[in-house]
Amino acid sequence: MKRGAVALLSPAGAVFAAVFAIPAVMLFVVSFWSVRSFKLSPDVSLAAWQRFFTEYWDLTLYTLLIGISTGVLCTVLGFIFAYAARFRAGRHGDLLMLATLVTLFGGYLVKIYAWKSILGADGLLNQALMLTGLTDAPLAFLIYSRSAVIIALVHFLLPFAILPIYASLRNVSDISLEAARDLGASTTQLLTRVILPQIQAGLFSAFAFSFLLAAGDYVTPMLLGGTSGSMLGQFVLLEFSTRFNWPAGSAMSFGLLLACFVVLGAAGYLMRMALRPRPA
């Protein structure tokens, strides 16, 4: 029985090992190598990690901040949308989920390009603002800022938040809601004590997905972030490509992952505390 399972799992496991597990281990090892005049040499050096902690700690914090903002926005907005699809849209619920899938598969680069066209100096939003006379010159701060990056990331990641929340909302039985209402629960109580505790897992996956993918992104800040909206991923890329400092890039990758898992741990703890059962 067990043996059959191992055999069946081995092709997927082989792919996993060849292009993920072994490369990840190798990447980790490389973070301790040293690099001199663009030549990589196997070594046991902490230089790359030191560089991460001294030169990139502030950028890492900003990156986490963008990730957390995106994650929180996606989770809250995702909940509102999924709630509407599950309880308020009636027959149209499926249609809303179809719209979610369209957004999900709308094309990663295409979405960034679309936001660039909307928020740019001669973009649609500025045109609209000037046309309505709200401003007489294009607002330059719309694009190339941290908020532009967050808007585009929320747009890209909202479907990743909606889907797990909707999936767990579908498991919330109408009976439990009716029971709570019959027992005199207010709408707020219904939300905080009946619905939210039941969908904790979905809410956490929503936050985890949107936070992790936002914090690790580099294309969005590259095209929409300018200098004020830079993120660590761009510099990982820079260290790997132009500067040819693979150890630094590796240390930064793992440093970012480590920091992300700390944030996720804290988020999980906060969510459990906020939604724990309380005496009335």
Place this chain on the structure above:
Amino acid sequence: MIWRIVIVLFLLFMLGPILLVVLFSFGSNALIGFPMGSLTFAWYRELLGDSGFFDAFQTSIVVALATAILSTITGTLAAMGLMRLTPRPARTVLAALSLPVLLPPLVVAIAIVVLFVRGLGVGLGLPVVILGHVLVAQPFVILIVMARLARFDTASLDAARDLGATRWQAFRLVMLPQIASALVGAALVSAAISLDDFIIASFTIGGGNTVSTFVWGKMRTTLDPSINAIATVLLVMTIGLSALALRLARYRE
């Protein structure tokens, strides 16, 4: 009433930017902005004549097709394997196999490059792109197929075996026809994931282009209006594939 407004605002935010791109792919003005100019198919005609786009398109199709086939095989076998395990180890293995989806694609892509270029000394290229896509597509296949297998009645397999079918015959003649639509759905989702990926492809392709890396080249240099047309083509393909997959797999989550 208030919910209706909320939903409309959401749909505007989610679909608006995508619809804009589609709309402007038919406008004669070079950039997104009003007035959009007259209706034209010029950007699409330009694409047809662009050999760079044509090559990229072909490459994308090859990669998506290979990814769909391979990840459906590895993912389906893994799903069948996971069904044989007890829930606890099954959850752990599934979580591990899903890890590549959760981590930044940048890190996954860089790790692949480090191993293949420095560790193994083999070059990059389409096989590496395909492997990378299988890696991120197979967790979705596993989830879809496991959802289908959970509703599958294994008694019919036992019956087939009792009546003298070999293991292979029982799988081929009894199980496969019943789960076929879920497999096709999973394959289509894999193809859509492959078509949409930019980061892994851009790192591991070595030379040449997929449609995504081709678009990237255009995005970096100028605001090229043919991007709108390419984006629309890509959109129709990925959304078409996933809508088809949704119908076939009847898989909502």
